[in-house]
Amino acid sequence: MRVIVLTKSTTPIIGWIAQLLGLIMNGIFNVLDFIGIPNIGLSIILFTIVIYLLMLPLTIKQQKFSKLSAKMNPELQAIRDKYKNKKDNDSVMQMNAETQAVYAKYGVSPSGSCVQLLIQMPILFALYRVINAMPAYVSKIGNAFGALADKVIELNLVEEVKGFAEAGQYLNNFDVNVRNAVIDVLNRMNSADLLKFASEKGFADLQINGSYILNQNVDKSTEIRGLLDIYNNFLGLNMGNSPSYMVSQAVAVGAWLMVVAAFAIPVLSAVTQWINVKLMPQQDTGDNKTETSSLASSMKVMNMIMPVMSAIFCYNFPAGLGLYWVAGSVVRSIQQVIINRHIDKMDLSEIIEKNREKSAKKMEKIKENQKKYAEYAAMNTKKIATNNVYTQKAKEASEKAASASGAPAKSSSNAKPGSLMAKANMVKEYNERNNK
Numbered sequence: 001m002r003v004i005v006l007t008k009s010t011t012p013i014i015g016w017i018a019q020l021l022g023l024i025m026n027g028i029f030n031v032l033d034f035i036g037i038p039n040i041g042l043s044i045i046l047f048t049i050v051i052y053l054l055m056l057p058l059t060i061k062q063q064k065f066s067k068l069s070a071k072m073n074p075e076l077q078a079i080r081d082k083y084k085n086k087k088d089n090d091s092v093m094q095m096n097a098e099t100q101a102v103y104a105k106y107g108v109s110p111s112g113s114c115v116q117l118l119i120q121m122p123i124l125f126a127l128y129r130v131i132n133a134m135p136a137y138v139s140k141i142g143n144a145f146g147a148l149a150d151k152v153i154e155l156n157l158v159e160e161v162k163g164f165a166e167a168g169q170y171l172n173n174f175d176v177n178v179r180n181a182v183i184d185v186l187n188r189m190n191s192a193d194l195l196k197f198a199s200e201k202g203f204a205d206l207q208i209n210g211s212y213i214l215n216q217n218v219d220k221s222t223e224i225r226g227l228l229d230i231y232n233n234f235l236g237l238n239m240g241n242s243p244s245y246m247v248s249q250a251v252a253v254g255a256w257l258m259v260v261a262a263f264a265i266p267v268l269s270a271v272t273q274w275i276n277v278k279l280m281p282q283q284d285t286g287d288n289k290t291e292t293s294s295l296a297s298s299m300k301v302m303n304m305i306m307p308v309m310s311a312i313f314c315y316n317f318p319a320g321l322g323l324y325w326v327a328g329s330v331v332r333s334i335q336q337v338i339i340n341r342h343i344d345k346m347d348l349s350e351i352i353e354k355n356r357e358k359s360a361k362k363m364e365k366i367k368e369n370q371k372k373y374a375e376y377a378a379m380n381t382k383k384i385a386t387n388n389v390y391t392q393k394a395k396e397a398s399e400k401a402a403s404a405s406g407a408p409a410k411s412s413s414n415a416k417p418g419s420l421m422a423k424a425n426m427v428k429e430y431n432e433r434n435n436k
Contacts, residue, residue, distance in 0.1 A: 041234025
């Protein structure tokens with residue numbers, strides 16, 4: 001089933017990031033076009049390298065957190081064991097205090113890794129969006145598909161193009177922007193089906209700026225490559241076609257070398273993903289505690305499944321997306337080797353000592369703030385107590401004066417009992433009686 005999506009992402013945050021990343025991809029493609037090699041595959045590789053280099057500071061922080069977590073996990077486990085069967089409030093508070101002390105010792109936050117992932121996730125989703133919808137973000141590719149879409153609309157072939165959108169829920173995109181929807185459908189079609197459709201409808205020879213958009217078979221021995229074929233061809237593979245489609249086509253004509261080449265992307269995706277997982281910092285399982293061992297087993301299963309799933313996806317998705325995953329895994333692996341060497345050379349005792357100093361300063365500042373709050377609270381308490389004493393004395397004096405005159409003490413106003421106005425009236429009445 002083909003998935004048709006509106007040309008540009010309108011999802012908040014992800015769509016904004018995709019717009020920015022699209023500018024980078026467009027710039028890379030235009031530079032390659034300027035030097036005579038306008039190629040989507042090469043653009044994807046260079047684009048992936050640039051993006052992962054820009055994300056390097058976040059990656060270093062995340063890996064540093066993972067490395068330090070592996071070192072401090074035994075200490076955290078010891079604290080959990082110490083308070084395992086203690087559920088009273090004092091024990092819970094003490095356990096939290098000791099846990100925070102360990103985090104402060106290593107200079108990391110309990111939510112540190114999550115923050116890094118939350119920052120990276122929308123970037124990775126946006127990367128996928130740009131790669132999966134190249135005509136939306138790369139102007140030259142968009143112009144080529146746009147010319148085809150305009151011809152489809154001109155020839156009243158929109159309803160026939162809708163037939164290629166097999167997922168019915170995505171047909172609503174035609175009600176939003178017909179031209180963009182047609183571009184998306186044409187972009188998802190494999191090269192042979194697109195050429196066949198254009199030939200049957202009489203616009204296979206469509207040109208843009210003097211160049212054919214689709215391949216032209218002049219005779220049995222001569223073929224003129226169209227712009228889309230030039231853009232998509234990378235080492236003999238069409239980045240717009242899925243490996244599964246390329247395998248079926250190659251088997252039909254007995255091109256076994258092409259079968260091997262088509263399988264290369266999903267296989268490389270699985271292998272590079274597996275290498276990437278192996279290079280990740282491994283968590284220390286400590287003394288084989290049940291909880292830790294269970295978590296380690298789950299992670300091991302996930303690490304085995306991920307490469308397999310990666311191969312399956314790459315086999316069925318366009319080869320360009322698979323190339324992006326392979327390039328991303330290779331770049332991450334290289335980064336991981338460099339980061340591991342950098343972290344392994346770090347003096348943990350020096351880091352811990354620095355973190356202790358920072359933690360001590362932070363705690364001193366917290367204590368100063370707490371002292372200020374305590375002083376402020378004491379001042380307010382003293383003020384309230386003074387007001388209560390004054391009020392009590394005024395009340396007693398008023399009652400005494402009333403008793404001496406033989407009349408009950410009463411207020412000259414309708415002030416609410418206990419209010420500041422009522423207290424002021426009591427004092428006023430007392431003074432008036434004394435003056436008399």
